[in-house]
Amino acid sequence: GADVNATEESGFTPLHLSSKNGHKAVALLLLERGADLNVTNEQGFTPLHLSSMQGHRDVSLLLLDRGADLNVTTEKGFTPLHLSSQEGHQDVSLLFVERGADLNVTTEQGFTPLHLSSFNGHRDVSLLLLDRGADLNVTNEQGFTPLHLSSMQGHRDVSLLLLD
Template identity: 30%
Template sequence: MKYIIIVVFFTYSIVAQSQSVFEASREGSIDTLEALYRINNDTLNAVDSKGFTPLILSTYNSQAAAVTFLLNKNVDINAKDVSGNTALMGVCFKGNFEIAKMLIDNGANVNQQNYNNATALIYASTFGHLDIVTYLLQKGADKEIIDSRGNTALKHAQMQGNDEIEALLKF
C-alpha cells in the first residue's frame, strides 16, 4: 500500500509539472487542477503576470467544469486582474450564460467595478448578451453605475445598437 501511494503522488507530480495551473485552467484539465491542488492548494489562487487567476482563465475560455471545480475549492471569486476585471466581467464580455450564472449564484459581486469603473452589466450590455443582462438585473446589478467615460450600461447598449437590452435597461 505504501508503494501505491508513492507512485500515485509521483504520477500527480509529473502531471502537474508538465502543465501549469494557468494552462490547465485555459484547457479545463480537471485532473491537472486536482493534482496541483493536492500538491499545494494555494496554487488555485495563483496570479500570472497579467493578474489572471485560474478562475478568470477558466471562465474566459468557457471551461464550465473547471469553473465548477475551482468554485468548489473556494477560490477568490472576485479576484481582479491588472485592469481590475473579474471572472464575471470576462464572462459577460464573452457571453457564456451558464458560467455567468454559476459565478453570480456563487457570490460574485455583480456591482464590482474595474479600474475604468465598468461593471459586468456594462460589459454584457455593450456586447449584446441579453440573457446575462436580464440575470444580472434580477440579482441586483445597479444599472445607474457610470464608467470612467461617463456612460451607464444603457448608454453602452444604445451606442452598440442593442435595442432589446436598451429597452430592458430603460425600466
C-alpha cells in the first residue's frame, strides 16, 4: 500500500492535509494506518498546528486524544494555541486551555496567544485567555503589550476588555 507518511515538496504528509482541511474520518484512517502524529513540515508545523489554525475542533480533539503534543512549536515558536488565538477560534482555544496549554508561551518575537488575539480583534478569545490567567502586561521583543496591539489596530472592544 501507499506510504502513509509520504511528504510532498513542502513536507506535508496526508495527515497534515486532512487535518488542515477538517477531514476527521480521513485523519482517523491515516492514524489507524500508522501516520506520524507529530511530524513537521518545512516550517515546523504539525497536523495539530494546521487543524488549530483552521478552527477544526473535532480534528484537533482527535489528534490530542491520540497523543499529539499540545505545546509543540513551529520554527518561529508558534504553538497550536497561538494559531487558534490568532485566527479567533474560541472553541479550539478553549479545548487547548482545558488540556493545559501554556497561556503565556512566547514566539521567537515574544508574542503570546493574547498578543495575537488582541492584534486581530478577537474579543472572545482574548476574554477566554484573560479569564484563564493569561498575563496582560507581558511585552514582546518590541516592548508591546496586548493593549498596544489592540490599540494600534483600532480594536476598541478588545482594548476595553484589556483595560477593565
